[in-house]
Amino acid sequence: MAFVRSFGAAEVVTGSCHMLRLKSGIRILVDCGMFQGREEEWNAGPFGFDPKKVDLLLITHAHLDHVGRIPKLVKEGFEGMIVATKPTFELAQVVLMDSAKLMEEEFRTRYRKAQRRGEEKQVPPPLYTVEDVENLFLLPHTYARYDKPLKVAKGVRVLFRNAGHILGSATVEIDYKEEGVGKTVVFSGDLGTPHDIVTPYVADVPKADALFIESTYGDRNHKSLKKSVREFKEAVRKTLLNRGNVIIPSFAIERTQEVLCLLKQMYRNRELPHCKIFLDSPMAIRATHLFSKYHNELGPECRRFYREDGDVFGFPWLRFTSDVEDSKRINEIERGAVIIAGSGMCTGGRILHHFKNRLWNERNCVIFVGYQAEGTLGRHIVEGAQWVRIYNEDIRIRAKIYTINGFSAHADQRGLIEWMRRFEKLGKIALIHGEKEKQLLFKKAIRKQLGKRAHIVRYKEKIFL
Numbered sequence: 457m458a459f460v461r462s463f464g465a466a467e468v469v470t471g472s473c474h475m476l477r478l479k480s481g482i483r484i485l486v487d488c489g490m491f492q493g494r495e496e497e498w499n500a501g502p503f504g505f506d507p508k509k510v511d512l513l514l515i516t517h518a519h520l521d522h523v524g525r526i527p528k529l530v531k532e533g534f535e536g537m538i539v540a541t542k543p544t545f546e547l548a549q550v551v552l553m554d555s556a557k558l559m560e561e562e563f564r565t566r567y568r569k570a571q572r573r574g575e576e577k578q579v580p581p582p583l584y585t586v587e588d589v590e591n592l593f594l595l596p597h598t599y600a601r602y603d604k605p606l607k608v609a610k611g612v613r614v615l616f617r618n619a620g621h622i623l624g625s626a627t628v629e630i631d632y633k634e635e636g637v638g639k640t641v642v643f644s645g646d647l648g649t650p651h652d653i654v655t656p657y658v659a660d661v662p663k664a665d666a667l668f669i670e671s672t673y674g675d676r677n678h679k680s681l682k683k684s685v686r687e688f689k690e691a692v693r694k695t696l697l698n699r700g701n702v703i704i705p706s707f708a709i710e711r712t713q714e715v716l717c718l719l720k721q722m723y724r725n726r727e728l729p730h731c732k733i734f735l736d737s738p739m740a741i742r743a744t745h746l747f748s749k750y751h752n753e754l755g756p757e758c759r760r761f762y763r764e765d766g767d768v769f770g771f772p773w774l775r776f777t778s779d780v781e782d783s784k785r786i787n788e789i790e791r792g793a794v795i796i797a798g799s800g801m802c803t804g805g806r807i808l809h810h811f812k813n814r815l816w817n818e819r820n821c822v823i824f825v826g827y828q829a830e831g832t833l834g835r836h837i838v839e840g841a842q843w844v845r846i847y848n849e850d851i852r853i854r855a856k857i858y859t860i861n862g863f864s865a866h867a868d869q870r871g872l873i874e875w876m877r878r879f880e881k882l883g884k885i886a887l888i889h890g891e892k893e894k895q896l897l898f899k900k901a902i903r904k905q906l907g908k909r910a911h912i913v914r915y916k917e918k919i920f921l
């Protein structure tokens with residue numbers, strides 16, 4: 457009998473990695489993501505299965521917690537076929553290159569320090585290198601197109617549908633036959649929301665004998681996006697009119713493009729005081745180019761911008777500063793700059809330089825538009841810190857801090873339940889990709905609103921289909 461085992465994102469949010477094992481022996485892996493935050497140290501550990509025996513890898517989307525361990529999988533012998541949408545492949549390349557470079561850099565720094573103590577042999581090597589990432593993209597792969605079934609093995613068919621989470625994201629449906637009976641197992645991937653500005657299309661799925669659904673926000677409903685957009689625009693306007701500068705820490709994929717869209721809306725509607733906008737993140741710049749390349753897949757407003765200006769995100773006041781020297785020159789600007797930089801939770805990257813240069817000045821502001829995990833510098837500031845230590849210097853926080861919570865690339869409880877309600881046939885429900893306490897609340901909500909039982913998947917537990 458076929459079964460699914462989760463080797464990541466079971467009772468936690470990160471490290472998505474689920475294996476479908478068919479009775480015929482075929483092994484299909486859905487995602488192979490990085491563990492992040494508290495679970496980070498698990499990345500170096502064994503997968504819990506033999507990568508050499510995996511026949512097929514399906515990728516739902518290019519976020520690091522869904523693709524981050526693929527180079528390790530390849531390094532450890534995976535030679536099967538990879539299937540993903542074309543934008544997912546291209547975004548994954550950007551994401552994995554960035555991740556490999558960071559890991560190599562971190563390794564070099566640690567190694568140098570350990571060398572001075574004579575302990576360099578104890579420094580663990582990076583999980584993978586840039587070369588490993590390059591090798592991964594030499595493997596055979598197939599591009600999936602939304603709503604077009606693909607035959608991947610005898611009697612096995614996969615179908616990718618738009619998940620509306622980030623560019624290229626998909627819900628994956630796997631159809632197979634066992635003892636003459638056809639079955640369908642569905643992995644939701646991360647599900648988006650139809651209110652999204654950049655990727656609003658969330659496709660329905662007609663049937664599943666078993667559904668593995670994400671539950672990141674299964675415990676709550678989001679604030680209204682409209683209200684958040686208003687708050688965002690007001691904060692930008694107020695700061696610029698007060699002759700200050702706006703700093704926006706932002707995730708490179710999706711959130712940055714949303715912010716660019718909002719700023720462009722303001723510019724076109726003459727709501728934006730005169731300013732210079734800098735996208736100061738090489739990774740976000742590369743991602744933004746990919747979003748523009750696939751403008752046909754974006755929401756109606758993005759497509760309109762493209763039709764009318766020949767460019768989705770660009771407008772005269774926006775500059776991309778890939779180059780370090782260009783980035784440094786931003787510091788010379790006294791007022792009227794809007795700076796978008798990473799990392800999104802302020803744990804590294806160029807945002808730290810901008811904080812160091814601008815946090816002490818009460819005319820400036822920081823607008824947080826994304827989730828700040830516990831233990832990060834971003835969370836510390838959001839929670840009202842008066843001082844921060846950046847590059848061995850104590851910085852007084854006098855800039856105004858705005859936290860805007862309504863932007864989310866994930867569906868909330870209502871969104872997830874309504875999406876499930878639209879299935880014509882829905883069998884087993886298995887909850888993955890969520891924290892245990894939130895999953896318990898989600899499970900209750902499913903019971904109450906859909907009258908169905910859901911199961912919270914445990915690490916490596918066999919779920920028979």
Ligand code: ZN
Pocket residue numbers: 517519621646
């Ligand atoms: Zn995601």
